[in-house]
Amino acid sequence: MILYAIPVSTYSAKVRIALGIKDIDYDMVPPPGGYSSPQYKAIVPVGTIPGLKDGDFVISESEVITEYLEEKYPDPSLLPGNAEQRAHQRFLSRFHDLWLEPHLRATFAHVDPAGRDEAALNACLDRYRARLDQMESLIDPDPWLGGGAIGVADCAFPATFTLADILLPHFGRESRYGPKLQAWRETAYAHPVVRQVTDESRQATLQWMGAG
């Protein structure tokens, strides 16, 4: 199995955590020619990372890859519980992809002070903060987001928070979490798979920002 991914990519980290929890062997390969390149699109047509190649089968989109892994390697399950609990896990993972992470991603254009638009940057940071605050009311970790075992939602957030913990101070904002999220973070970052993937993300992000 080949995972086209780079350590700085938060969506790749989500899939890497899922692969690690399921103890699936894979090679992590940077997208040939870079993501969105014609060379990479010849393999993964949409050109995004992560992309998964399992034999002749190729699929992209982190949520879809995670669901594919869940169906093909059901043990241990990343979607434990009853229908309602499983739906809540999926909801949180979508919340991450659609409503939280994009506001952080939108700040990338402003990392270099030379090209920074303060008003646009502050709008992104405010939107990220509002969604993060909202998340506190959406979760009830025990200790994982879906209950007693790590699940798909727990795979989605760790690398994004690692990135936020670097970017927010860089922009003069405090990276803070409500009590429920903070408790979940302590559980998540203590997990060896989560720790390894997020340590690599942190190093790669610091390098990308020229601080590492």
Ligand SMILES: N[C@@H](CCC(=O)N[C@@H](CS)C(=O)NCC(=O)O)C(=O)O
């Ligand atoms: N919805 C996608 C998002 C992945 C994504 O945005 N990946 C970025 C790198 S972290 C990318 O490949 N961007 C390519 C582009 O913007 O053309 C997923 O969940 O896999």
